[in-house]
Amino acid sequence: MNRSSTTWRNLPEDRKQPGSEAQWLALVAEHPALVKRPVLLTADGVASVGFSEAGWTQRLGR
Numbered sequence: 001m002n003r004s005s006t007t008w009r010n011l012p013e014d015r016k017q018p019g020s021e022a023q024w025l026a027l028v029a030e031h032p033a034l035v036k037r038p039v040l041l042t043a044d045g046v047a048s049v050g051f052s053e054a055g056w057t058q059r060l061g062r
Contacts, residue, residue: 002050007033
């Protein structure tokens with residue numbers, strides 16, 4: 001969840017605390033900009049979100 005985004009900051013406070021996974025999914029479906037990008041899914045099935053040069057270098061072995 002990208003809590004530093006403008007979209008997040010503009011949400012009403014009650015929307016920032018979904019009570020269930022279904023509510024989180026509905027929030028992301030309504031506001032896709034809340035998903036941290038980029039998303040990397042490697043062949044081993046591990047997903048990484050957001051960008052960190054050190055983290056991606058480690059994940060990609062470069």
